[in-house]
Amino acid sequence: MYKFKVIASDKKARVGELVCPHGKVSTPVFLPVGTQASVKSLAPQDLKDLGVEMILSNTYHLFLRPGAKNIKKLGGLHKFMNWDGPILTDSGGFQVFSLGFGIEHDVGKIVSLYGDKLVLGQQESSEMVVRTKLCKIEEEGPTFQSHLDGSTHFFSPEISVKTQEDLGSDFIVALDECTSPLHDYDYTKASMERSHRWEKRSLDCARDCNMFGVIQGGPFKDLRVESAKFVSRNDFFGVGIGGALVSKQKMHEILDWIGPHLDPEKPRHLLGIGAVDDIFEAVERGVDIFDCVAPTRLARTGFLLPDMNVTKASYALDKREVLPGFTFAYLHHLFRARELLAYRLATIHNLKFMQTLMGDIRQSICEKRFAKLKEKWLK
Amino acid sequence: MYKFKVIASDKKARVGELVCPHGKVSTPVFLPVGTQASVKSLAPQDLKDLGVEMILSNTYHLFLRPGAKNIKKLGGLHKFMNWDGPILTDSGGFQVFSLGFGIEHDVGKIVSLYGDKLVLGQQESSEMVVRTKLCKIEEEGPTFQSHLDGSTHFFSPEISVKTQEDLGSDFIVALDECTSPLHDYDYTKASMERSHRWEKRSLDCARDCNMFGVIQGGPFKDLRVESAKFVSRNDFFGVGIGGALVSKQKMHEILDWIGPHLDPEKPRHLLGIGAVDDIFEAVERGVDIFDCVAPTRLARTGFLLPDMNVTKASYALDKREVLPGFTFAYLHHLFRARELLAYRLATIHNLKFMQTLMGDIRQSICEKRFAKLKEKWLK
Numbered sequence: 001m002y003k004f005k006v007i008a009s010d011k012k013a014r015v016g017e018l019v020c021p022h023g024k025v026s027t028p029v030f031l032p033v034g035t036q037a038s039v040k041s042l043a044p045q046d047l048k049d050l051g052v053e054m055i056l057s058n059t060y061h062l063f064l065r066p067g068a069k070n071i072k073k074l075g076g077l078h079k080f081m082n083w084d085g086p087i088l089t090d091s092g093g094f095q096v097f098s099l100g101f102g103i104e105h106d107v108g109k110i111v112s113l114y115g116d117k118l119v120l121g122q123q124e125s126s127e128m129v130v131r132t133k134l135c136k137i138e139e140e141g142p143t144f145q146s147h148l149d150g151s152t153h154f155f156s157p158e159i160s161v162k163t164q165e166d167l168g169s170d171f172i173v174a175l176d177e178c179t180s181p182l183h184d185y186d187y188t189k190a191s192m193e194r195s196h197r198w199e200k201r202s203l204d205c206a207r208d209c210n211m212f213g214v215i216q217g218g219p220f221k222d223l224r225v226e227s228a229k230f231v232s233r234n235d236f237f238g239v240g241i242g243g244a245l246v247s248k249q250k251m252h253e254i255l256d257w258i259g260p261h262l263d264p265e266k267p268r269h270l271l272g273i274g275a276v277d278d279i280f281e282a283v284e285r286g287v288d289i290f291d292c293v294a295p296t297r298l299a300r301t302g303f304l305l306p307d308m309n310v311t312k313a314s315y316a317l318d319k320r321e322v323l324p325g326f327t328f329a330y331l332h333h334l335f336r337a338r339e340l341l342a343y344r345l346a347t348i349h350n351l352k353f354m355q356t357l358m359g360d361i362r363q364s365i366c367e368k369r370f371a372k373l374k375e376k377w378l379k
Numbered sequence: 380m381y382k383f384k385v386i387a388s389d390k391k392a393r394v395g396e397l398v399c400p401h402g403k404v405s406t407p408v409f410l411p412v413g414t415q416a417s418v419k420s421l422a423p424q425d426l427k428d429l430g431v432e433m434i435l436s437n438t439y440h441l442f443l444r445p446g447a448k449n450i451k452k453l454g455g456l457h458k459f460m461n462w463d464g465p466i467l468t469d470s471g472g473f474q475v476f477s478l479g480f481g482i483e484h485d486v487g488k489i490v491s492l493y494g495d496k497l498v499l500g501q502q503e504s505s506e507m508v509v510r511t512k513l514c515k516i517e518e519e520g521p522t523f524q525s526h527l528d529g530s531t532h533f534f535s536p537e538i539s540v541k542t543q544e545d546l547g548s549d550f551i552v553a554l555d556e557c558t559s560p561l562h563d564y565d566y567t568k569a570s571m572e573r574s575h576r577w578e579k580r581s582l583d584c585a586r587d588c589n590m591f592g593v594i595q596g597g598p599f600k601d602l603r604v605e606s607a608k609f610v611s612r613n614d615f616f617g618v619g620i621g622g623a624l625v626s627k628q629k630m631h632e633i634l635d636w637i638g639p640h641l642d643p644e645k646p647r648h649l650l651g652i653g654a655v656d657d658i659f660e661a662v663e664r665g666v667d668i669f670d671c672v673a674p675t676r677l678a679r680t681g682f683l684l685p686d687m688n689v690t691k692a693s694y695a696l697d698k699r700e701v702l703p704g705f706t707f708a709y710l711h712h713l714f715r716a717r718e719l720l721a722y723r724l725a726t727i728h729n730l731k732f733m734q735t736l737m738g739d740i741r742q743s744i745c746e747k748r749f750a751k752l753k754e755k756w757l758k
Contacts, residue, residue, distance in 0.1 A: 075698075
């Protein structure tokens with residue numbers, strides 16, 4: 001029921017086919033993010049029309065609202081959101097720990113500080129405003145406070161798996177602790193070892209063979225290698241590559257370190273990454289799956305991939321089409337007038353860009369000219 | 380090129396066919412409002428899918444942003460907004476005068492007062508906040524201040540017509556002054572007479588035979604009758620029925636007063652009206668065309684026609700479908716989570732309701748059972 005097969009390769013870059021109960025997915029693939037059971041501004045039919053094959057949804061958000069049990073009562077996440085394609089859910093760990101180290105260290109996905117309020121940049125929701133360290137970690141699992149109402153929740157590996165199974169996700173992710181790049185070696189090692197214990201517990205309680213283990217270990221080579229070996233030797237379906245990263249350079253190094261220790265038959269997901277240059281660098285190092293809120297979030301600010309800000313005055317009379325029937329001039333007007341259609345059209349554009357990019361990447365691998373495509377894009 | 384034909388009737392209620400360069404429209408019809416060249420949250424294809432045949436757009440808003448001249452450069456309003464069906468534009472007069480009497484009298488479409496700021500409820504835009512009387516009326520035409528940036532603009536009948544022709548509207552409306560129901564008889568009479576002079580000037584400078592004259596006269600029978608005769612005897616294509624209204628009862632009276640004086644061969648548009656009971660009462664009195672922002676604006680608050688507030692907790696686990704594939708429970712979640720898709724789905728629902736209602740009304744007239752349908756709805 002869950003399969004992954006590499007069908008073409010060009011050096012370490014690979015084209016694969018992922019199979020699950022809700023369909024087939026060609027890799028390398030970019031997953032649009034539907035944080036709260038909706039890829040913001042789009043209907044599922046828009047995603048189908050774009051050729052999107054799989055989306056990612058966030059366990060943490062759905063756990064809190066409307067609640068995974070409620071979604072289960074309503075027939076599962078696919079039925080709830082009217083999307084019949086594959087869904088991968090994360091473990092919820094990233095969001096839970098963002099409330100911890102992110103605030104402690106002011107790093108990771110926390111991007112801005114307003115007065116005494118920290119704003120979690122990773123979140124799509126404007127409500128994601130937190131004031132203090134909201135997460136406590138114990139061996140049994142983390143305890144965190146909801147960003148919505150401050151209520152306290154315990155979140156073990158078993159609860160994460162149960163939540164994802166209640167949602168009815170096609171692929172699930174084992175609970176791990178996402179460490180900060182500012183944590184020291186000792187903390188990072190201890191945390192990684194605890195993550196491995198949590199991931200083992202996740203695996204032990206899972207119903208199906210559809211789980212991604214996650215490699216942690218921060219910026220330390222020996223830890224990353226140890227973690228890669230752990231995920232490879234255990235019975236995970238796929239490999240997640242996690243952690244908040246200090247630099248793109250470090251990310252490339254980490255991928256180089258772990259590459260030789262990964263099971264070539266398991267799909268590899270670089271969690272939360274989706275910039276064009278990162279995708280090329282990671283595909284070159286054997287990564288198969290990407291997800292990121294950037295293309296959809298940038299769209300809602302008027303930023304059109306790869307490099308256009310349609311809110312600029314220079315687009316006011318631009319007759320070129322941004323999408324069939326819609327000109328840059330019209331999209332410019334919609335953004336200036338704050339019309340809701342602006343967000344949908346821009347999101348469609350950005351996801352169309354990502355779909356085209358990933359299709360081009362797959363084709364270039366099949367035709368053994370990935371390096372040339374990469375050079376063309378990154379020069 | 381512009382035609383109207385009554386093809387069935389049931390007492391005074393009538394079914395007609397309106398023809399213009401961009402297509403045919405069955406009446407009685409409800410026009411969704413695309414204030415800023417967009418029916419909020421929808422794409423033109425959504426309107427097509429709903430069977431919408433004609434929309435209304437607002438000259439005042441487009442005059443200010445992006446400017447009718449710019450829209451003309453971009454190929455006209457149809458091409459600009461990617462809508463190839465008929466478009467009726469209003470004259471801009473209503474919005475211009477709302478800035479005047481509305482603030483003076485705190486009536487009409489001005490619905491709320493925040494501190495010293497009056498908010499024009501008729502507007503869809505959150506920016507429509509004004510502080511003082513922003514409009515001055517002279518024989519040549521009104522001078523008003525933009526709600527966007529406070530800039531001063533002169534707006535004559537000739538400018539209104541030229542603006543609507545630059546937009547490329549299928550049907551245009553003559554400039555009139557929309558009086559307040561709190562204006563006295565003398566002011567209302569003088570204003571109506573000036574409106575008639577403006578409407579005559581509008582007619583004289585128009586390129587095509589596609590203009591609606593507008594009946595004013597406030598709540599006074601002799602003035603309304605005089606205005607109805609004026610519009611009937613002049614060479615307007617259609618009849619608009621205008622004025623800010625104090626009560627539904629008064630609106631019915633006005634329709635009863637003017638009915639005998641209307642040219643039966645001209646289509647009749649009750650400007651800015653679109654509540655279910657008003658539509659039934661007006662169709663019964665021979666009205667053919669309606670427009671109103673209420674169905675789309677209410678949708679964006681979670682109010683689903685005819686009488687459901689989907690944001691209420693009782694919908695949280697409601698498995699019934701609100702639209703194919705989408706449950707009330709999901710729409711409830713989207714509103715609670717402030718997901719953009721909420722606005723589009725709710726708007727589609729409300730316009731679907733209006734489309735079905737108008738279709739049922741037309742059929743009931745063809746089958747001479749309009750009174751029964753009205754009774755069923757209004758009891």
